[in-house]
Amino acid sequence: MMEILFLLLPLAAATGWYSGRRGRNRAALSRDHNPAYFKGLNLLLNEQPDKAIDVFIQLLEVDSDTVETHLALGNLFRRRGEVDRAIRIHQNLIARPTLNKEQRAQSLLELGQDYLRAGLFDRAEGLFDELVIQKLYQVEALRNLHYIYQQEKDWEKCLLMAQRLESLGEPVLRVERAHYHCELALKAKAERNETLADAQLKKALSVDKNSARATMLLGELAMQKGELTVAYRYFTRVEAQNPIYVGEVIAPLMECCERIGNRQVFREFLLRCADKQGSVEAAMALAEMVQTEQGGQAGLDQMIRFLSNHPSLRGLEHLLAMHLRTAGEGGEPLLPILWDLIRHMRESSYGYRCGQCGFLARCLHWQCPGCKTWSSIKPDPYSECQAPRGSGLIVDEI
Ligand SMILES: [Zn+2]
Known part of the structure; x- marks a missing residue:
């Protein structure tokens, strides 16, 4: 004034x-x-x-x-x-x-x-x-x-x-343009025009060869068409393109693996993603696989090994759930209480953060709802904590 x-x-x-x-x-x-x-x-x-x-x-x-x-x-x-x-x-x-x-x-x-x-x-x-x-x-x-x-x-x-x-000499908007093609592909997919969706996604990759989003969408499209081997190849390509997003492809890869039956190859992929990228999703899938193949304790040991190097609330919750399953009735009475507490903490926490404005989200947004930057929100295990009251951080309540 x-x-x-x-x-x-x-x-x-x-x-x-x-x-x-x-x-x-x-x-x-x-x-x-x-x-x-x-x-x-x-x-x-x-x-x-x-x-x-x-x-x-x-x-x-x-x-x-x-x-x-x-x-x-x-x-x-x-x-x-x-x-x-x-x-x-x-x-x-x-x-x-x-x-x-x-x-x-x-x-x-x-x-x-x-x-x-x-x-x-x-x-x-x-x-x-x-x-x-x-x-x-x-x-x-x-x-x-x-x-x-x-x-x-x-x-x-x-x-x-x-x-x-x-x-006019402005910096090349490679990342943004790739996302626009992805958005157009999603629109075409919603209109059941798979050919156009595929063409838009290929354009996205020609603009930005590291567009993990385009590759994931191509994988989804291939899965939809029943081309599981093609889909598997697309999803695993994310590791080389942008390893930070590797956790996002574990679930569809598991589905492909179950249907194709390439467990050994998938296991090596999971091991690499857990060890090198610190992906908790990969570690959880791997522990489950090990538990099925080698028994309860081997799976638990796998998860404990991962958590000692990459501590996270999500991983701890999974470890406790595995413990509960292995112990069955008559196990340690403290475990269900601990698991419930950790699960509650994890459900009210955030796993994604915008590198530009600090926006906290519970799911992956390709464009930050806070600052509108593309590809700025990334999985962040250390933003799992609740946003402190009055911290000024914008949070996603969806
Ligand atoms: Zn932002």
Whole structure:
């Protein structure tokens, strides 16, 4: 509030003094100031700064000397969340015929950002389109359009915006473009157009060869078609592409393995993922496999070995469940209590975290709901703890 008044007061005083000067011969010195200026001061003294700001803004005439001030004020209001005021200031600016081309374009950009902040995407889109056509503030306008189309889930237009931004020298949006193709593939899959879905996923991989999401979706598509060996190959490829996501493919791989019967190969894969990547999902699947093949204690030993190197709540819960199963009735009475407690803690905890904004989630989001970054949310065993109250971390309550 004070920064706005510091900006406004001297300018409003100068404007009032100037308009008073024009009638100087008829007025006494005390009336050199515009009465509205005193009204504003009065409101300020009566601790009504909001109303005072409105009066000072009305007093501030738009001319070539005050355009920058109007722009700064509008920006300030928007940043403070007072979008209505920002919109009024920028609309007032644009209505002035005296603005030069550059000033008008800058005002359009600011007004577009106000509309965006207010959630008026249609109006914002119209203004940014106008700037792109005029080739003024093109990069800023395209970045905003890119954001709007992502919110509207218009993935074709997102691809177009990304390409146009890249053609203007912006950094290559490889990861984002791959996700847009994945989104289009999901849409095609929902419409039962498997051929188009497959083509979109191949495009995703041609843009970003490390797109684990595209590979996983290709695996799902192959499974759907009953091509289990192909699906198995896709799912295991995630390990080389982006090992952090390897835990996400253990469940479908287990299903493939059960149907194909390639236990030995799968066991080696699990061992590698558990040892090298510290994947708790792989370790759990491996312990179950060992328990089936070599007996209860061997499975428990496998899990304990893993947990001593990679401690996690999820792994501990699984170990206790295995213990309970092995011990049966008449086992250690403390075990069910411990298992229940750990299970409760795990169910109310988070296993994924955004590397950009710290958003905590219980499932994998490919685009962070907090900061809207793609591929920034990753499995994080150390974010299993509950988000502390008042920590400021945004959490996914789905
Ligand atoms: Zn984020």
